Amino acid sequence: MNIKMPKWFYQLASPKWSYDIMGMLMPWFGLAALLLLVTGIVWGLMFAPPDYQQGNSYRIIYIHVPSAILAQSCFMLMAVAGIIGMVWKMKVAHIVAKSAAPIGASMTIIALSTGAIWGKPTWGAWWVWDARLTSMLILLFLYLGIIALYSAFSNKASGDQAASILTLVGVVNIPIIKYSVEWWNTLHQPASFTLTKKPAMPPEMWVPLLIMVLGYYCFFAYVLMARTRIELLEREHKSGWVTALLTDTP
Amino acid sequence: MNFLNAAIKRELLLALRNRSEIINPLAFFLLVITLFPLAVSPEAKVLANIAPGIIWVAALLATLLSMDSLFKNDYDDGSLEQIVVSPQSLALLALGKVISHWLSTGFLLALLSPVLAVMLFLPSEAMPALVGSLLIGTPTLSLIGAIGAALTVGLRKGGVLISLLVLPLYIPVLIFGAATVQAGALNLPISGHLALLGAMMVFTLLLAPFAIAAALKLSIRN
Amino acid sequence: MNFLNAAIKRELLLALRNRSEIINPLAFFLLVITLFPLAVSPEAKVLANIAPGIIWVAALLATLLSMDSLFKNDYDDGSLEQIVVSPQSLALLALGKVISHWLSTGFLLALLSPVLAVMLFLPSEAMPALVGSLLIGTPTLSLIGAIGAALTVGLRKGGVLISLLVLPLYIPVLIFGAATVQAGALNLPISGHLALLGAMMVFTLLLAPFAIAAALKLSIRN
């Protein structure tokens, strides 16, 4: 496949160029993440009004929802990076996907555990087999499989491609999972607890939530770039630019 | 097509040569299903209720476990290498292997399932749904499982890693498969469910062989 | 004893070297258990009812499947031969292998089981019975499974044949194991059950190593 792409796209393929660009962008994202997260947390935990039903326990939403959103976005990102890596043979794309996987898995774990903690007071159970929860759990398994596959190959290039194949198969499957799980649930049993009905939140509640989500994205970008840069150095440690980099800074 | 034919024939010959390969998934299926009355409860009402789920889980596990050796032997003895350095299409060969694998697992499981269903007191109205869902659903399991097998074949003791990779992808098939049988037991229409399972099968049938071939090449070149 | 120690250490080292060997039975256990709510029903009442049986069946299958490779690798690469031609006791070595196998499967399964029990809505009163029965019951499973593994190790693609040999012998453990948990869930005394499981463990612990050693010699000399 030879699809013409703009110049910057091919520049991305150069490890050195990517390394430098990410080095430039990182501080900005770090700063934004810090500002947004601090604002969001302080606002959400201290100033947002308590929920009329759940009291203060609802405040875990400020962690729970952003991590749940990010857990899913991260998988999409990995799939896109996987396609780019496979089609245009772009090493950097694979490295980005690989660096993203553990972050996505952590986000999924955070979403699951905050959800479980929240579930106990609101539902009286740590876990219910609700559609959304179940598909999240499956997402976690997919992440773990992908991470295991990356580490199982001795040739890093092979590991990249293997994991990309699995990611692509997985991403095709995610809508199917979501759909089937939802259908399965409503078919047999009227869900005792629905997450789909949005609590009618006043703006004082959802604005900090939005800030938290944005903060999470910035934080994600920051960590992703940091991890990618480390992985780039590790893989390219033989090449000229890394040697130059290491000798330049005593 | 000629080559696909030859590949299927060869696999079936190999399966016949050590007949245990054919009997084993069936035996496993049978044994797992007999464990449940022992472990859960021998009551007919309880069993009939959970029977669709149990039979489908057992079929899924039987497929999954036989998957592990699908490419392993060919990898270990160098046959896979020989196929990669031959001018024949790896995707076609993979498809042949999957087809003959399905013939000796999923297909036979589906034929055997009514017997087990009777043991679990599944109402007889559900039998067409059971056999139908297994016949249409298990090819998808074999195809997806083969992707996992191909990805892990080169790894020293990839072992049960394949389960981790493949089980999440099996879940939609499991859900719809079990739901079909449950609907059948309640005398509800099942054609919608079967059509969905069929669509999944066609979809994986078109894409999986290429994914398998790519994964095999990767594993060999690692 | 010294040699037993060395054997256990070697096995654990090998398990650590490819960490997947440790994680895999656990992952399998986890995955199988999550399949049931999907296939059977997500309702708490139904699940709580069948949870003891399901967890025990899953633990049994996880043990059984990891069993297959217990001696296979040693057989294929000639290590087993070397042990047979050495002056060391094969029974002691076999015991060492089983112990380290149990540490990396049954033991970890028991520790993990409460988490899964919560997901299946098992009442919290049943937790001690669950962990206790798994801790006392799984060694028996490992020991019996090792006999099956030793008998089938030399057969080309003995594969799932081992299931056929071993599962019938697993049934008493399964019945008492699941019954223990069910009793625990109903707040009934469980010490009688545990004592029975303990007696089975001691009995197999005394006899199995010799059976395993004899079976291994047979397999090698065939």
Add this chain to the structure above:
Amino acid sequence: MLTVTNLTSERDDRILFANLNFSLHAGDLLQIEGQNGSGKTTLLRILCGLSSHFSGKIYWQNQDVSQQLPNFLQALLYVGHHAGIKAALTAEENLRWMQRLHPLLNRCTITEALNQVGLYGYEDVPCYALSAGQQRRVSLARLYLSSHPLWILDEPFTAIDKKGVLEKEALIVKHVQQGGMCILTTHHDFDLPKQTIRRINLDQLAHTITSVDTTPSYLVSV
């Protein structure tokens, strides 16, 4: 015609060979020499497309191999460390499958080839019941069947007895004299006049590289 330019391979930060350049024409016999672990097998696997641990270019008929893989594979016969035969099948069944894979295995009938390698009377014995050397002979029967222009052979004489080695040497010489090409590794002495056989010694290559870092172009005399 096979041409290799600037071929470099490293495993785990050890450079095996760097900037290897050679080309092979009709009638050339090339022996890759080197001590154990010098990278002979790695080199052959790279040439066959079975390893991705390399940088550099490989040309077949003056075109990049990766651009015309089917053409190249059509012309190639590879005999690797692993025999690539199925233990459960007989010698004849194995070779019949090889013929399906490689249309150019058509020089003589399978029975003739088996007679040539001294397996007359063993056609119907499953390969697991053959000795180490006999199994290797089954694999080498392909040489008698082959009309491929390019042979790549990795330690073809392993486990073969003396008389067998002489016969196979003669066969290889005949192949190149008739305009074929052959690359092989062997630790056996190959007693042939200088002009008939060319040698590349990987030990020397490794030596020159390890001292220089800027990767000089190392040209093997052709």
Add this chain to the structure above:
Amino acid sequence: MLTVTNLTSERDDRILFANLNFSLHAGDLLQIEGQNGSGKTTLLRILCGLSSHFSGKIYWQNQDVSQQLPNFLQALLYVGHHAGIKAALTAEENLRWMQRLHPLLNRCTITEALNQVGLYGYEDVPCYALSAGQQRRVSLARLYLSSHPLWILDEPFTAIDKKGVLEKEALIVKHVQQGGMCILTTHHDFDLPKQTIRRINLDQLAHTITSVDTTPSYLVSV
């Protein structure tokens, strides 16, 4: 002292050798010769107690071996077709385990032995990352470590390069000169004066039998 009387072995109704008689004293080097499939490996495995396909008697120090197996195994070092090393462990870890198995592997330290076989610098590499010959070298490092009186070696030089073969030949000669015993098979030429090495040719034995025996036996094609 090892004595063998009337040893006969047959596989699948083919007599490999019949009424074989020999004895081995301190300082004896015995080479088993014969073409591929003549029964060399089978003979060695019988001597080590790794095969039960035989009739006849084997004595060690004038006592039936089966009566005093531990004594015999104490004195025996066997290197078989399979290397008997674990791919996941390093060379050093493998040899340390061998030492646990055989108390007599105590002649020098492991590091010294590894240096002797040319694996200096590879101590910490897991064996799967070694080449075919290097893996074989790890296995042969036992010869340097061994103070066993009896060595039984099956094709010890497989995959070893020329320099390595010469070194190991010298080691074997030294072993018998110091009063050890050695039985080996090899297709390599062993260039030694007649009085140093004794040879048994199984091809000739097969010939003599086929005429005497009443079982419809099979003449191995020459």
